[in-house]
Amino acid sequence: MAPRRTLVPLALLSVLLLSDSRPSSAEAVGCAVGKQVCESGCVDLDSDPGNCGRCGKSCLPGACVGGACTEICPGGLAACGASCADLASHRGHCGACGVACVAGEACVAGACLVFQEPP
Secondary structure, three states: OOOOOOOOOHHHHHHHHOOOOOOOOOHHHHOOOOOEEEEEEEEEEOOOOOOOOOOOOOOOOEEEOOOEOOOOOOOOOOOOOOEEEOOOOOOOOOOOOOOOOOOOOOEEOOOEEEOOOOO
8 A cells, every 4th residue: 555645735734834933043052031042052142241242242351231342330339350240130140250059049239048848
C-alpha cells in the first residue's frame, strides 16, 4: 500500500514556516530573556560595555547605558568599572563598587541583607 499524502494549503504552510514559534538563537543556547548571543556569550546589549547596542561595539573605558556608550553615568548611578550601578540596590556593587552580596542576600539601601520568609 502506498503512503498516504496529505496536502497542506499554501497559505497555511507559509504561516507555519514563518511563525515566530521557533526559539530565537538566544533562547536556543539558553540565554535569559532580554539577553542576546554574541561572541563573548549571552549579553545584555543595553548595558554590556563590550557589546553596547550591538555585538562587538565596545564602550570601554566608558559605560553602556540603554544601548548607548557614555562616559558619565545618569543621575543616581555610580561608574563601577565599565558600567553604571545603583549602589543602593545593585547586588554586585552594594554600597560601593565591587562590594557583592552573596546568595540569599539582597542589596537594600546600600547594605546586603539576608532575605527571610515571613512566619
